Amino acid sequence: MMYQLKHEINEIRNQPKVHINNLTVITDDIFSKVVTEMGKQEGVRFLLDSLTGDSECLSIVDKVYLSGKDKNEYPIACKGNNHFRFLASNRKVIDDLGGEIIVSKITGSVQDAIIRAAADTEMYDIKYIQDRIKDLTNGRDKLRDGLAVKVTNPTHPFFQC
Helix, strand or coil, rough: CCHHHHHHHHHHHHCCCEEECCCCCCCCCCHHHHHHHHHHHHHHHHHHHHHCCCCHHHHHHHHHHHHCCCCHCCCCECCCCEEEEEECCCCCCCEECCCHHHHHEEEEEEEECCCCHHHHCCCCHHHEEEEEEHHHHHHHHHHHHHHHHHEECCCCCCCCC
């Protein structure tokens, strides 16, 4: 029992400790976040218009999580070599070596947001939406590289443990 308790204490000590108030968390519901910030009509238009650019996920991430914030307040940080940390919806800091978790989370959230936006308008053909969603999945390496550049900050509080 003592061994188990010591092991649990060591695990707790090794977890990233971050004390930042009012920090945005990375949520699965980007659609609601965009619509709340911009209004439904403008939010839907922003999401669907972002499909036409090469960096659709990055522009959405920038708008939802990074714009107007200091780099130390970003809910995502990269230390280098694709070592990401981000604040998940349970307010827990996720340590993501390689960036697979954050890229998967963002890609899935953006895909869901675009599907929900497309359901609210007849601006785009469904085949076009499907093709763009497929492109998001295929562009994971590009997203990881672009995200790493945008959020590189080895002195971010996420890495101060």
